[in-house]
Amino acid sequence: MVIVFNKTMMTAWRLVARACSAINRRSSVPSHVYCTSVALSGSRSFSTGTAVRKDFFKGADVESYVKDFREKARAINPGSDWHPLHLTPGLPPERTDILIVGGGVVGWSIAYWLKKKERIRDGVRVLVVEKDPTYSQASTVLSAGGIRQQFSMPENIHLSMASADFMRNINEHLSVLNEDPVDLQFNHSGYLFLASENGAEIMEENYRIQRSAGAKVTLLSPTQLKEKFPWMNTEEVVLASYGLENEGWFDPWTLLNAFRRKAMSMGVFQCFGEVTGFKYRTHSMMTEDGDLVDLTRIRYVNVRMPNSLEYQPVECAIVVNAAGANAGEVAKLAGIGSGPQDTIGAIPVPVEPRKRFIYVLHCPDGPGLDAPFVIDYSGVYFRREGLGGNYITGMSPEEEEEPATTDLEVDHEFFQEKIWPHLANRVPAFEKLKVTSAWAGYYDYNTFDQNGILGLHPLVNNMYFATGFSGHGLQQSPAAGRALAELILDGGFRTLDLSALGFQRILSNRPALERNIV
Amino acid sequence: MALLMLMKSQGCVRSCVTITSRNLSSAPAPLAPPKLNSKLALFLYQRFHDVEQMVSWSSWLKRWTLRRKNVYYGYTQMHYGDNVAAAYYILCMKGRFRFAGQSDWFQTNYRGKFSWDFMNFRDVPIEEVDMSGTLINYSGLDNLESQQGLRSLSLRGCPEVDDWFLSHLHIFQDSLEELDLSHCSQITVGGLASLHRLRKLRRLGLSSLPRLQSPGLVRILLEEVLPHCHISGVEYSQGLDETGTDTGLQTETEINQLTEDHTYTQGPHRQTLTR
Numbered sequence: 001m002v003i004v005f006n007k008t009m010m011t012a013w014r015l016v017a018r019a020c021s022a023i024n025r026r027s028s029v030p031s032h033v034y035c036t037s038v039a040l041s042g043s044r045s046f047s048t049g050t051a052v053r054k055d056f057f058k059g060a061d062v063e064s065y066v067k068d069f070r071e072k073a074r075a076i077n078p079g080s081d082w083h084p085l086h087l088t089p090g091l092p093p094e095r096t097d098i099l100i101v102g103g104g105v106v107g108w109s110i111a112y113w114l115k116k117k118e119r120i121r122d123g124v125r126v127l128v129v130e131k132d133p134t135y136s137q138a139s140t141v142l143s144a145g146g147i148r149q150q151f152s153m154p155e156n157i158h159l160s161m162a163s164a165d166f167m168r169n170i171n172e173h174l175s176v177l178n179e180d181p182v183d184l185q186f187n188h189s190g191y192l193f194l195a196s197e198n199g200a201e202i203m204e205e206n207y208r209i210q211r212s213a214g215a216k217v218t219l220l221s222p223t224q225l226k227e228k229f230p231w232m233n234t235e236e237v238v239l240a241s242y243g244l245e246n247e248g249w250f251d252p253w254t255l256l257n258a259f260r261r262k263a264m265s266m267g268v269f270q271c272f273g274e275v276t277g278f279k280y281r282t283h284s285m286m287t288e289d290g291d292l293v294d295l296t297r298i299r300y301v302n303v304r305m306p307n308s309l310e311y312q313p314v315e316c317a318i319v320v321n322a323a324g325a326n327a328g329e330v331a332k333l334a335g336i337g338s339g340p341q342d343t344i345g346a347i348p349v350p351v352e353p354r355k356r357f358i359y360v361l362h363c364p365d366g367p368g369l370d371a372p373f374v375i376d377y378s379g380v381y382f383r384r385e386g387l388g389g390n391y392i393t394g395m396s397p398e399e400e401e402e403p404a405t406t407d408l409e410v411d412h413e414f415f416q417e418k419i420w421p422h423l424a425n426r427v428p429a430f431e432k433l434k435v436t437s438a439w440a441g442y443y444d445y446n447t448f449d450q451n452g453i454l455g456l457h458p459l460v461n462n463m464y465f466a467t468g469f470s471g472h473g474l475q476q477s478p479a480a481g482r483a484l485a486e487l488i489l490d491g492g493f494r495t496l497d498l499s500a501l502g503f504q505r506i507l508s509n510r511p512a513l514e515r516n517i518v
Numbered sequence: 519m520a521l522l523m524l525m526k527s528q529g530c531v532r533s534c535v536t537i538t539s540r541n542l543s544s545a546p547a548p549l550a551p552p553k554l555n556s557k558l559a560l561f562l563y564q565r566f567h568d569v570e571q572m573v574s575w576s577s578w579l580k581r582w583t584l585r586r587k588n589v590y591y592g593y594t595q596m597h598y599g600d601n602v603a604a605a606y607y608i609l610c611m612k613g614r615f616r617f618a619g620q621s622d623w624f625q626t627n628y629r630g631k632f633s634w635d636f637m638n639f640r641d642v643p644i645e646e647v648d649m650s651g652t653l654i655n656y657s658g659l660d661n662l663e664s665q666q667g668l669r670s671l672s673l674r675g676c677p678e679v680d681d682w683f684l685s686h687l688h689i690f691q692d693s694l695e696e697l698d699l700s701h702c703s704q705i706t707v708g709g710l711a712s713l714h715r716l717r718k719l720r721r722l723g724l725s726s727l728p729r730l731q732s733p734g735l736v737r738i739l740l741e742e743v744l745p746h747c748h749i750s751g752v753e754y755s756q757g758l759d760e761t762g763t764d765t766g767l768q769t770e771t772e773i774n775q776l777t778e779d780h781t782y783t784q785g786p787h788r789q790t791l792t793r
């Protein structure tokens with residue numbers, strides 16, 4: 001588009017430019033405004049002489065010039081919110097204290113807790129960089145939304161219990177003045193795990209661990225199970241464990257938005273752009289065993305703006321990697337895993353995307369209001385969705401049958417062949433059903449031990465990780481965010497000791513595995 | 519500078535508005551337009567840190583009072599036993615109760631005073647509790663947990679009773695027969711779904727629950743899972759005309775929105791399993 005500058009417009013431009021540079025002389029201007037004004041004052045070279053400036057000041061109504069100009073600009077570019085002061089809207093600030101890569105529920109939770117824990121107002125500047133404003137591929141919004149305490153690792157149980165506690169008091173934490181209170185639409189229906197002959201012993205053991213951690217879980221015999229849930233076929237079920245409290249499902253969008261709304265009201269900056277690289281310094285150090293390792297410190301993060309090649313280096317002191325399924329890729333950008341073979345520098349961050357399908361079923365005769373989130377020993381799970389006879393179901397495929405992760409296409413064969421037989425076997429009413437829709441999402445899958453990775457990387461000494469939750473990241477996000485904020489601001493875990501989820505286990509090759517968990 | 523800040527904050531507000539509007543389908547009815555004085559309060563709140571601080575103090579104080587009222591009566595329990603502690607808690611909250619095997623109710627007088635006669639009933643469990651209109655909340659319920667013979671509980675018009683509270687009621691699953699939840703402003707179907715664990719329940723009052731959508735349908739579904747329970751306060755037709763058939767559709771469209779282009783719809787033909 002060619003814009004012909006006429007006299008008035010030119011004047012207004014200059015006025016704006018001058019106003020800008022005047023503002024800039026004061027120090028406390030957000031730096032993205034600074035960038036804009038540099039571009040603007042560049043337009044000074046268009047200046048055609050003094051005459052314009054003279055008649056501009058000769059009693060001309062400054063306001064009306066600006067107004068005129070605005071209207072013209074709007075006429076040139078109808079329907080856009082283009083504004084001369086925001087030439088590149090959403091450009092990140094040039095420097096920040098803490099930069100969080102990934103604006104999923106984990107990223108925003110960390111941002112919220114960092115702000116919550118800061119001692120003085122604006123004590124830390126926090127920037128969240130998210131590449132996709134529509135969240136079309138983020139795991140958070142594509143998840144099943146479940147929360148449970150039925151894990152076997154005490155760390156996971158405590159994380160989920162602390163998160164449930166957070167959700168119970170969510171309006172103490174995340175309500176914003178003059179906005180609607182947060183309504184998570186939490187459904188307190190509990191989880192029901194079924195065990196066959198093989199799994200019963202492990203289930204009993206897990207039950208003991210869960211009880212001693214304080215979770216409200218009970219064990220049910222097949223007879224009790226049949227009595228409680230008459231719609232279920234209990235054949236081959238030897239034992240079941242059923243959560244009484246703090247378990248169920250909720251709306252992930254609401255949780256994500258509540259975190260985001262609150263964090264932004266507390267002064268967290270948000271920017272839409274993709275982290276494409278890091279500028280870092282490396283020092284070689286000798287370990288006790290005489291190995292040479294490279295220690296890295298990130299100085300700048302390159303953030304590329306959406307739909308353009310333009311990028312902005314952001315200087316920061318600490319980077320938090322909360323990029324979900326992409327966390328492994330983001331870690332690679334900082335050189336993690338590219339060290340010489342057989343040293344710890346060669347160990348990558350073991351997080352990769354794994355595609356999982358969720359199918360929406362309609363079955364008017366299916367289980368009613370008492371239906372919990374059922375997890376069969378075959379790996380198939382289902383839960384109710386709303387009150388109109390809708391259900392969602394899914395299953396993790398075998399390791400060797402993992403679908404390609406290039407896109408989010410749904411494989412409908414998978415439902416017909418792998419899920420439906422188990423489903424109809426467990427709940428006879430499901431023999432007749434209709435698949436009304438389906439979607440796929442990426443698990444932030446930790447290939448090492450399917451548990452979250454929380455903590456500082458040993459070789460990049462200012463990159464923290466909160467990722468790899470492999471299918472239970474949504475429910476753990478409130479407590480995981482708090483733990484990471486403690487790690488960053490207090491230098492150690494304060495409320496929950498989660499050191500078992502740190503990097504140490506990966507470097508020393510001691511997986512922290514869940515037992516019997518889907 | 520101020521202008522810039524203002525524009526920026528406007529930008530924030532706008533993006534927040536668009537964020538929440540994505541969720542309108544699930545949010546409760548929109549609020550009425552703000553009144554002038556609340557607008558003024560908001561303006562001051564956003565302008566001055568002192569005002570912000572004051573607002574946060576006052577809400578902290580409110581929460582603190584609530585927490586203090588519902589604190590666990592551990593000391594009383596240790597010295598006088600479970601029953602006295604529970605009774606003392608109920609009277610402090612201005613509720614009423616009846617010991618098992620007695621016909622008299624213990625309650626506070628109009629000035630909030632009560633007689634200490636209940637101290638004589640250390641070994642008698644409480645059978646009926648009426649907490650109508652009190653500030654009992656999730657943590658306060660712990661004080662009643664020891665009353666495993668509790669048969670009737672009235673929570674009429676308790677503003678702090680929410681879905682989490684209902685999910686905690688499973689502690690009375692072997693005894694509770696009557697439950698009145700009328701006029702509880704926070705209850706939704708998400709909490710009512712947990713009531714099927716109360717297998718002795720014979721009577722359930724659900725009138726006037728403002729946040730319960732399509733109460734008629736919920737009544738039908740509840741009767742299905744609690745076949746021996748009489749549910750009062752809700753007509754079958756209530757909410758059915760606009761929402762009864764709607765609930766299913768609504769969730770479906772929500773899901774469709776969520777999945778956007780990953781949606782796939784199978785034909786309307788019914789499938790049967792071939793194995």
Ligand SMILES: Cc1cc2nc3c(=O)[nH]c(=O)nc-3n(C[C@H](O)[C@H](O)[C@H](O)COP(=O)(O)OP(=O)(O)OC[C@H]3O[C@@H](n4cnc5c(N)ncnc54)[C@H](O)[C@@H]3O)c2cc1C
Pocket residue numbers: 101102103104105106107129130131132135137138139140141142143144145146147273274275276322323324325326327330356357358440441442443444466467469470471472473474475476
């Ligand atoms: C089908 C399915 C069902 C699930 N069910 C459950 C469940 O029932 N319960 C439960 O607790 N969990 C469940 N999960 C897991 C849960 O969704 C995830 O663990 C959790 O959402 C992870 O959150 P996150 O914020 O780390 O990741 P995400 O939500 O994926 O967020 C990461 C964000 O980072 C952004 N990003 C990535 N790379 C870059 C970059 N280079 N620059 C800028 N931004 C970037 C992405 O755009 C994305 O928005 C499920 C997951 C799936 C797929």
